[in-house]
Amino acid sequence: MDRLRIKGGQQLKGEIRISGSKNASLPLMVAALLTDRKLTLHNVPRLADITTMIQLLKQHGVEVSAAPGENGHDRGTTLTLQAGKIASTTAPYDIVRKMRASVLVLGPLLAREREARVSLPGGCAIGARPVDLHIAGLKAMGAEIDINGGYLVAKAPKGLKGARFTFPKVSVGATENLMMAAALAKGTTVLDNAAREPEITDLAECLVSMGVAVRGIGTETLTIDGVTSLKEASHRVIPDRIETGTYAMAVAMTAGDVELVGGRLDLIETAAQVLRSAGVTLEKTPNGMRVHRTNGALTGVDVMTEPYPGFPTDLQAQMMALMTRAEGASMITETVFESRFMHVPELSRMGANVTIHHESALVRGVPKLRGAEVMATDLRASVSLAIAALAADGDTVVNRLYHLDRGYERLEEKLAACGADIERLKG
């Protein structure tokens, strides 16, 4: 199993190109199941999760071809997906267990084929992560769903019907699943208290290009008029806002100065405000954004994760790593997932001073972190350890790198190009 070795103490300087968004690409790829026409996606990142999604879609009968993006290596992949015929309506355990987003095939398969069998999903171990909202929404559209042998077994013998559904809790995945199901349902679907994440907007815009009328894009009420067939479309994936925020925090940690090429400051506005309060400068540039912290210490700030436009839970671990070196204390409250503090014991091994009280973690800044052998427990936890390592004395080795490879494209290359002393240890 690959590991990452990082020797702390180097300031990050230069530029980092931001990849296409993982969490936007995955539902966009699934949208190909809605039609027998081609869907072309540009700027797809090269990540383990994308490979897993290709594997899943192929076994459903989707033909997938990948070509290098406009500028080869640096501009992601262009994926062409075509689901001429659905070969199987079963999403098997062996693939689904690797990745939570696999459950997104449920709505589209059900809408197109009137049946689907989807293994209950896996994904990062950050909480219970039930799928009750996906189920309730599809049931409101006329589906019958049972759980049998670890599978969601869904049927809609007369097809799905448009419905009004109010999410009792904001869910990114359930909003995506229902939007895609609604695209092929009979009549109009209204989704209230829908998620407003930029990845939802990206999916909505792609559905519009595919011929579906979606109103209220970017708001908490989405109205979708179902169609009988969708058309060929081409769509460019938005830049990854979580990768952008992660590198902004890494740069801040090393008191560096880096341009995040292709990064969009408007997609991380809440996190940017928090970083500014902590003493970091972020500004828009013609090619993306610049992050620097060239004078002064970091100041402890309080952070609470919330659905978009709040502070993203997917940046919580990275923010905590940054706050371990701030002057003063920082209270970090996680409201989206119930057990997303798995990085705390590992950060503590590096000398961080963090105490957990229920859903909050009190981080008292320390003058020094020390390199250690640590274990990545989930995707964002992994990268938080890498951020801590960049400012630690001596060597850190991050084990179980497969978590990181799910969501960060060539992380070690991107950081090394800015001066980090980092290497991947194979095997």
Ligand SMILES: CC(=O)N[C@H]1[C@@H](OP(=O)(O)OP(=O)(O)OC[C@H]2O[C@@H](n3ccc(=O)[nH]c3=O)[C@H](O)[C@@H]2O)O[C@H](CO)[C@@H](O)[C@@H]1O
């Ligand atoms: C592939 C992808 O895009 N993953 C993102 C997506 O995950 P995901 O779509 O799984 O996250 P959700 O927004 O659905 O989850 C938010 C909260 O709702 C709960 N919930 C969700 C569905 C449901 O049926 N019942 C229920 O109770 C979850 O347990 C969690 O507490 O959004 C999360 C929240 O921004 C991010 O951390 C993940 O990176």
Ligand SMILES: C=C(OP(=O)(O)O)C(=O)O
């Ligand atoms: C939690 C994440 O991914 P997943 O939903 O696939 O577990 C993430 O991207 O941070």
